[in-house]
Amino acid sequence: MKNFTFQNTTKLIFGKGTIEKLAKEIPSNARLMVTFGGGSVKKNGVYEQVTRALAGREFVEFWGIEPNPRVETLRRAVALGKEKNIDYLLAVGGGSVADGTKLIAASIRCAIDPWEIVLDASKSNEILPYAIVMTLPATGSEMNLNAVISNDATDEKYGFAVSHHPEFSILDPETTFSLPDEQIAYGICDTYVHVAEQYMTTAGQSPLMDRWAEGILLTLIETAPKIRANKHDYNAMADYMLSAAMALNGYIGLGVTQDWATHDIGHELTALHGISHGQTLAIVMPGVWRVMKAQKMSKLLQYGERVWGIVDGTDAERAEWAIEHTEKFFRSLGLATRLAELNVGEKTIAEIERRFTERGNACGEGRNIDGKKTAEILRACAK
């Protein structure tokens, strides 16, 4: 096992009716800004629950943090925060609102442009306390330091990490009942791939973390059909919501190496074509696994056996079947698993190869996925 240091200070408040606990968690003298997305929370009752919980308190609202949150939008929130001397932030929405709010929290007390903080988070000398009411399980942002921000002007999309966890996160599975089917599908896939990026690496590093990662994957596989049958199934949505939080809060990454090539490549597809994040992962991950099969063979065999019950066949067959089962699961969610299905072709592959080559820093567990290898991966999931 690798040496590691781990701490996750977020207070997780989970279950139906828990939004009313908001007020007690936020200091009564906080100068609060509440951030939102496009307005779905006004339709599903969450906005009403939040404002009822904050009744009698002053707060500033900021609306319009979009999916794949844009630094252009967030700059306006930062300016408003500076103007109002905000010192506490509450994000209400999905992973994009949470991610955007992390950048706002890291920028309000800084003189530099927020995009500079995305490029180098150490340039933020102070981050305001922030909390999250999470209404779309997927990114795990509710319990980690990470955020992914897009830049329209440069067609770029990068992840960065802030220095402090959310003070608290409220997860009420009932807030997810009104999510569109495709958002749920993207979210389940995103969660699955978060686990896989920490799991499909060198075998034998931590038997316990392997079991926990496999435990999340098995839970997602068992839960997805229940949600498809009835997305008002409270327990199924709770199981999924808890899985999403546990997938990327650091727990399953203790003492093991990680990969993240699928995310790195997927981000480019979102940046260039606006394809939803979860959808990009369903396409790219099988390509990564096929092209990197030799490096990942031992773990692919373990995954195939423990998650899909594949015990017969040659190693090569079992590894391939494990990948095929995974693709079949993604397709069962209604997702595409080939670039051609979204009309993405050679021109995009060449552009992504150019970007990775230009950047120079190869990705993946072995840092051996460079521009050329990236093109090979994308061709493996082309059609």
Add this chain to the structure above:
Amino acid sequence: MKNFTFQNTTKLIFGKGTIEKLAKEIPSNARLMVTFGGGSVKKNGVYEQVTRALAGREFVEFWGIEPNPRVETLRRAVALGKEKNIDYLLAVGGGSVADGTKLIAASIRCAIDPWEIVLDASKSNEILPYAIVMTLPATGSEMNLNAVISNDATDEKYGFAVSHHPEFSILDPETTFSLPDEQIAYGICDTYVHVAEQYMTTAGQSPLMDRWAEGILLTLIETAPKIRANKHDYNAMADYMLSAAMALNGYIGLGVTQDWATHDIGHELTALHGISHGQTLAIVMPGVWRVMKAQKMSKLLQYGERVWGIVDGTDAERAEWAIEHTEKFFRSLGLATRLAELNVGEKTIAEIERRFTERGNACGEGRNIDGKKTAEILRACAK
């Protein structure tokens, strides 16, 4: 899934050579007391590593916190802490040193006797920050709020919970290489039962937490023979040490009911006969499972299948086989699984029945294990 609120702020520093990170974690102006057990840390090099890490800093040493730490000993530490105006504690040792140090930390700033805090932790109005160098994986004390303290004068042993987690805990698997075999056996059993107390309850509450609990059990079952073969096997000891911390830090208890009858009954055997905690659990748990079989049937079947691969037979047979496999595992650790093996008989059973009946608060998941049921359980594991 049950609603829950969860937070665990402990910084976990894991791996070989990590004791040297101590100094950076403790504020340089802290008035520090370092607490120890009986002196084994002077033989295995841990004391030297700790003092080297703290070189150039003043600190007070308190020695002699015994297994099943006694309030009589801890009162002396509290008096010393008050005298020296201590404001930070560092426990170096196993679960007993950690537990005792929690009571010291909760008592130094209080005017009342420490035993009053054991009986009602809310009477501690302030707890000093404390940290742990854990050298004996077992209790999970390194990453939770719990402590168990004995009172010689009254032959009592109770658990209580402090209000703050350890600031940090350092777990270096190499510090466990010199542990006596029986300590390792007790620790593995203690860890196994910590998981079971949160798992062998009503089925279907949280599929993910079930998987994670089963993951720890499977890891312990796979790791124990490796440790028996070679207790200097770094990875095996690391897997066990991580399992012990994860078993009782709250992670696997999210949204599920718990039991703890085995611990409640086992504590009485320790209080009355000085039997090691882990050993009491190996005897009592199979008795609890047999007597409460009807209530636990559904989970026993799941446990049998997923942990021991038991899929054939009637429900009654499969449940019994699952219990027998568990007993066989405990015996493979070198532990007794019957009271008669330790010369404990009817007289003790009657006394424990009397104590539980007198106390009046029944234990177990369903709060239906009263004095009479406790006697029935102890008779089920008598010989």
